[in-house]
Amino acid sequence: MFVIMTAKMSQSALCMYRLLRLRALRNHGSIEMFSKVTQTTRQDCFITTTCVNRVENDDTKLTRVLLPRRRSLSPLERVSSLLPQDSLTPEVEELRRPDQHHLENGHPRLFDTEATEANEEETGFSGIKNGGQLSDCASSEVAENQCNGASFQPKGETLLTFGEVLVAEYRKKGQVEFRKMFQLLARTQLQSSWGVILHEDIAGKPAGSFIKTHRGVSILIRRASLEDYVLFMKRAPTIAYPKEAAAMLLMMDVTEGDCVLEAGSGSGAMSLFLSRAVGTSGRVMSVDVRQDHLKRAVLNYNHWRTSWELRRGQPWPNNVEFVQANLCTDTSVLQDREFHAVALDLIDPHLVLPIVIPHLHSGAVCAIYLANITQVIDLLEGLRCSRLPLLCERIMELPSRNWLVAPALQKDGSYCIKKASITHDNFEEDDGALEKDQPKQEAAFGSIPYIARPHPVQLSHTAFLVKLRKYVQQPF
Numbered sequence: 058m059f060v061i062m063t064a065k066m067s068q069s070a071l072c073m074y075r076l077l078r079l080r081a082l083r084n085h086g087s088i089e090m091f092s093k094v095t096q097t098t099r100q101d102c103f104i105t106t107t108c109v110n111r112v113e114n115d116d117t118k119l120t121r122v123l124l125p126r127r128r129s130l131s132p133l134e135r136v137s138s139l140l141p142q143d144s145l146t147p148e149v150e151e152l153r154r155p156d157q158h159h160l161e162n163g164h165p166r167l168f169d170t171e172a173t174e175a176n177e178e179e180t181g182f183s184g185i186k187n188g189g190q191l192s193d194c195a196s197s198e199v200a201e202n203q204c205n206g207a208s209f210q211p212k213g214e215t216l217l218t219f220g221e222v223l224v225a226e227y228r229k230k231g232q233v234e235f236r237k238m239f240q241l242l243a244r245t246q247l248q249s250s251w252g253v254i255l256h257e258d259i260a261g262k263p264a265g266s267f268i269k270t271h272r273g274v275s276i277l278i279r280r281a282s283l284e285d286y287v288l289f290m291k292r293a294p295t296i297a298y299p300k301e302a303a304a305m306l307l308m309m310d311v312t313e314g315d316c317v318l319e320a321g322s323g324s325g326a327m328s329l330f331l332s333r334a335v336g337t338s339g340r341v342m343s344v345d346v347r348q349d350h351l352k353r354a355v356l357n358y359n360h361w362r363t364s365w366e367l368r369r370g371q372p373w374p375n376n377v378e379f380v381q382a383n384l385c386t387d388t389s390v391l392q393d394r395e396f397h398a399v400a401l402d403l404i405d406p407h408l409v410l411p412i413v414i415p416h417l418h419s420g421a422v423c424a425i426y427l428a429n430i431t432q433v434i435d436l437l438e439g440l441r442c443s444r445l446p447l448l449c450e451r452i453m454e455l456p457s458r459n460w461l462v463a464p465a466l467q468k469d470g471s472y473c474i475k476k477a478s479i480t481h482d483n484f485e486e487d488d489g490a491l492e493k494d495q496p497k498q499e500a501a502f503g504s505i506p507y508i509a510r511p512h513p514v515q516l517s518h519t520a521f522l523v524k525l526r527k528y529v530q531q532p533f
């Protein structure tokens with residue numbers, strides 16, 4: 058009995074001692090977070106302490122256990138710590154500031170420190186210190202690059218120069234109102250409904266600059282990507298659209314050094330994508346029956362190459378051979394040629410297959426672009442009748458759906474604010490148990506509702522793709 062009583066007494070004495078230690082710690086400001094727990098009710102505190110008493114017998118562990126589980130990083134902390142710090146908007150930096158002030162004051166809250174450590178573990182980046190500058194580097198390669206600064210700069214970045222193909226773009230409320238591809242030329246103006254910009258005012262600027270028209274409207278000036286270029290370039294026949302062109306490259310598994318046959322050349326869009334995929338050591342043979350189409354394809358190809366060389370200071374590979382021939386009848390044009398892949402974009406592909414397929418490597422793919430499903434049926438019927446060693450592996454369409462995702466705005470242009478949901482924290486604040494004098498953050502991260510729905514303007518059907526694989530024919 059005595060032993061039990063003594064044990065009980067010493068247990069409660071230990072409990073009191075630990076409670077006092079904790080209070081002392083709190084008064085030193087070391088664990089402000091804990092104050093939220095201890096300030097609630099005595100009963101809460103007692104329960105917590107009792108629980109700890111059962112589990113721990115060491116002060117350090119006690120402190121750790123008594124603290125609530127490591128607070129999960131807020132969305133703002135998580136997302137913004139993953140972004141390059143110099144890309145954060147002033148708004149986001151402002152929202153992060155209370156935490157930074159806290160660090161700067163030399164009284165880091167335990168949960169803040171842990172949060173920073175967690176970031177470092179997850180991202181390989183050091184935490185944000187000294188007003189958002191990266192002050193410490195983890196050993197990972199990524200972190201080294203971050204610290205090094207210069208290694209994140211694209212090497213040999215060049216300023217916009219005359220002769221380059223550029224795109225001018227104006228967006229209003231996130232929507233593109235104006236987009237135009239043009240070549241930067243001396244003594245020329247960029248005309249738009251939003252005003253005029255002299256090409257001289259663009260030359261020498263970095264790509265991605267906003268330049269004001271004479272009416273004061275800022276227009277984004279950037280270099281044309283290959284996708285922009287093929288969509289905006291002058292056309293003879295309709296082009297293979299970039300999303301299908303990219304899928305065809307995947308289907309054919311085209312890689313650096315490959316030798317690819319393309320028919321027909323048309324306006325040269327697919328030729329450019331193939332040219333890029335096979336690289337300097339590869340070759341593309343692009344065949345078209347019509348001279349005018351071939352001429353347009355060559356012009357478009359050379360125009361892009363010239364712009365590329367001005368941009369990069371090194372030539373685009375000259376790896377496409379444009380040939381005029383009718384692949385339905387001209388058997389000699391492919392003589393002694395072999396291909397790793399074949400890309401067909403013409404009305405009746407089944408008519409050229411008997412001439413083309415003998416020059417395709419066994420096991421390789423012929424990818425076919427067809428606008429209409431009736432053409433797909435004609436192709437399959439043609440295959441059934443021809444007995445060519447081809448397996449139809451896939452018939453596909455690539456729908457792409459644009460979405461409108463943007464902060465909801467009020468009529469006056471300011472952000473709408475989400476209605477606060479009723480949470481446990483709200484109740485505590487209402488009770489006045491937590492810091493009432495904390496400044497309220499306006500439009501805090503996650504407080505703005507977004508509209509998020511399919512865009513009213515959608516790209517319509519472009520094409521069907523058919524993937525044929527050549528197999529080894531068994532001798533009869």
Ligand SMILES: C[S@@+](CC[C@H](N)C(=O)[O-])C[C@H]1O[C@@H](n2cnc3c(N)ncnc32)[C@H](O)[C@@H]1O
Pocket residue numbers: 294295296297298320321322323324325326327328344345346347350382383384385402403404405409
């Ligand atoms: C739709 S266009 C190709 C567009 C091209 N893929 C592009 O991205 O710009 C079809 C081309 O196939 C060519 N063509 C049609 N039948 C042909 C044949 N039997 N032999 C060679 N070319 C042919 C046409 O002259 C036309 O230029």
